[in-house]
Amino acid sequence: MSIKNLLNTRFQHAMQSLGIPDQCSPLLSLSGKPQFGDYQANGAMGAAKQLKTNPRELAQKILDHVNLEGIAEKLEIAGPGFINITIKNDFLSASLSEPADEPQTVTQTVVIDYSGPNLAKEMHVGHLRSTIIGDALARLLEYQGQLVIRQNHMGDWGTQFGMLIAELELQLGQGDQAELALSDLEVFYQQSKKHFDADPDFADTARSYVVKLQSGDVHCRKLWQQFIQVSVAHNLEIYHRLNVSLGPEHIKPESAYNDDLGKVVKDLTAKELAVDSEGAKVVFIEELADKNGDPSPMIVQKSGGGFLYATSDLAALRYRINELQADRILYFIDARQSLHMKQVFVTGRKAGFVPDPVSLEHHSFGTMMGRDGRPFKTRSGGTVKLADLLTEAVERAEQLVRQKNNNLSEEDIKTIARKVGIGAVKYADLSKTRTNDYIFDWDAMLSFEGNTAPYLQYAYTRICSIFRKANLDIDGFSAPIKIAEPQEKQLALKMLQFNDVLDQVAADCYPHSLCSYLYELASLFMSFYEYCPILKEDVAPETANSRLQLCALSATTLAQGLELLGIEVMEKM
Ligand code: ARG
Numbered sequence: 396m397s398i399k400n401l402l403n404t405r406f407q408h409a410m411q412s413l414g415i416p417d418q419c420s421p422l423l424s425l426s427g428k429p430q431f432g433d434y435q436a437n438g439a440m441g442a443a444k445q446l447k448t449n450p451r452e453l454a455q456k457i458l459d460h461v462n463l464e465g466i467a468e469k470l471e472i473a474g475p476g477f478i479n480i481t482i483k484n485d486f487l488s489a490s491l492s493e494p495a496d497e498p499q500t501v502t503q504t505v506v507i508d509y510s511g512p513n514l515a516k517e518m519h520v521g522h523l524r525s526t527i528i529g530d531a532l533a534r535l536l537e538y539q540g541q542l543v544i545r546q547n548h549m550g551d552w553g554t555q556f557g558m559l560i561a562e563l564e565l566q567l568g569q570g571d572q573a574e575l576a577l578s579d580l581e582v583f584y585q586q587s588k589k590h591f592d593a594d595p596d597f598a599d600t601a602r603s604y605v606v607k608l609q610s611g612d613v614h615c616r617k618l619w620q621q622f623i624q625v626s627v628a629h630n631l632e633i634y635h636r637l638n639v640s641l642g643p644e645h646i647k648p649e650s651a652y653n654d655d656l657g658k659v660v661k662d663l664t665a666k667e668l669a670v671d672s673e674g675a676k677v678v679f680i681e682e683l684a685d686k687n688g689d690p691s692p693m694i695v696q697k698s699g700g701g702f703l704y705a706t707s708d709l710a711a712l713r714y715r716i717n718e719l720q721a722d723r724i725l726y727f728i729d730a731r732q733s734l735h736m737k738q739v740f741v742t743g744r745k746a747g748f749v750p751d752p753v754s755l756e757h758h759s760f761g762t763m764m765g766r767d768g769r770p771f772k773t774r775s776g777g778t779v780k781l782a783d784l785l786t787e788a789v790e791r792a793e794q795l796v797r798q799k800n801n802n803l804s805e806e807d808i809k810t811i812a813r814k815v816g817i818g819a820v821k822y823a824d825l826s827k828t829r830t831n832d833y834i835f836d837w838d839a840m841l842s843f844e845g846n847t848a849p850y851l852q853y854a855y856t857r858i859c860s861i862f863r864k865a866n867l868d869i870d871g872f873s874a875p876i877k878i879a880e881p882q883e884k885q886l887a888l889k890m891l892q893f894n895d896v897l898d899q900v901a902a903d904c905y906p907h908s909l910c911s912y913l914y915e916l917a918s919l920f921m922s923f924y925e926y927c928p929i930l931k932e933d934v935a936p937e938t939a940n941s942r943l944q945l946c947a948l949s950a951t952t953l954a955q956g957l958e959l960l961g962i963e964v965m966e967k968m
Pocket of ligand 1: 511711
């Protein structure tokens with residue numbers, strides 16, 4: 396159990412025995428400054444208010460009742476009734492030596508909807524945030540023992556595909572191979588758009604193909620299938636390069652819900668949620684009314700009979716609840732789709748598709764900006780292909796690694812460059828508060844100083860090199876820990892907070908807290924390493940071994956944390 400949870404339990408006990416009502420929490424938190432102890436319990440004030448008694452006196456009573464034998468070395472009341480707790484060094488030493496907590500048994504089925512690129516075009520930077528933030532949460536929740544089901548809601552359906560398959564038919568008719576014709580989806584898209592705009596016959600064919608495709612016409616389906624296959628392969632390649640844990644088995648595209656869309660609309664109509672409006676079927680949502688009191692409209696079927704993005708999302712919601720048995724559904728989608736998500740959630744609940752205890756969560760994020768403060772674009776103003784961005788990241792990282800010139804083999808340089816370049820791009824995103832826009836800046840993300848992936852990866856290699864120098868194997872190393880110096884204590888406290896941070900990220904889905912944690916950990920490690928000699932001659936062997944053990948644990952924690960973010964480490968760089 397984490398120290399925080401342990402303290403919490405002990406304080407709860409004490410408060411209960413004093414007759415303080417259960418809903419009064421001990422309010423445990425880390426203390427901001429070492430002079431106020433290591434942890435604080437701030438619940439006495441709230442409890443005193445409830446009981447209409449003096450907070451400092453109540454804090455004293457709690458102190459008299461709480462059993463922190465062997466855990467705390469000092470307990471102090473400060474200000475109006477804060478309780479400052481200083482943890483014993485021996486308790487920290489013992490806690491660090493305990494085997495890690497057993498993974499929990501599965502408690503929840505969590506469906507995570509992320510990435511979801513549109514297959515009509517090549518994956519661009521707009522899909523980067525959803526892909527890497529969603530993947531971090533999937534890894535983290537899985538590590539905690541939840542049953543995670545990844546759902547890649549790819550956009551493979553809709554009007555654009557009529558135009559695209561008409562173009563594919565044209566190019567195949569000229570003897571081209573599908574793979575070749577579609578090798579650059581961007582170019583292919585431009586070509587088909589040009590035909591569509593310039594040639595009325597082509598446009599007619601394109602429009603008729605949309606209808607045929609949706610009604611299951613064999614020829615159109617075959618063309619569409621070919622198109623989708625190539626586009627999906629592009630995406631899977633990107634996931635692989637990005638070290639993202641999405642595979643073909645996680646793809647559940649929009650078209651998968653095709654057969655259910657009519658039923659969804661029928662259901663909504665029977666429940667009088669969807670009504671006829673100018674030939675279309677529309678749900679008017681009072682709960683999301685605007686300032687004038689006008690309900691928010693959500694179209695679920697167009698007048699021509701076609702279904703919409705919202706209809707698929709409602710069908711997906713039903714599938715996730717009925718078939719996947721989700722307890723919690725997380726959507727990592729751009730903030731610009733907030734209204735859409737609200738409409739889907741409210742309607743899903745009102746229609747009875749979603750049982751009350753199931754949690755529906757849209758975790759939105761801001762836009763990736765260029766250094767000029769505008770949405771990230773190429774120099775000529777086009778959308779940046781993700782593939783090109785990743786190539787550039789690895790090239791830039793390779794230059795940096797070569798500058799360090801550490802007698803590495805060509806093969807090592809390539810591997811390290813890949814891990815550093817990709818890690819830098821992912822970490823730059825994950826370390827920013829999710830809901831804000833952020834500026835994409837190559838120099839900042841590839842810096843070896845500050846809150847960056849290269850800094851953390853470098854800290855990890857530093858520890859590996861200590862073990863190399865000592866001729867020891869870091870993985871097999873084990874020695875008793877004895878915390879004595881303040882730098883050792885700060886490092887130990889930080890390491891023991893790892894699971895608290897994971898709990899927090901699992902709940903609020905803000906991975907930047909894990910990044911800040913790892914950055915603080917690496918910084919505390921650096922100052923520990925500076926102040927506490929290890930391999931010097933005058934260091935007693937027990938002390939040296941204890942410090943080596945702290946090094947090994949720091950390395951494990953860093954590597955584990957980075958792995959949860961989808962970032963790899965290396966032994967040298
Ligand atoms: N394809 C969508 C887009 O690119 C994202 C899909 C997100 N998931 C969902 N269930 N709507 O905007």
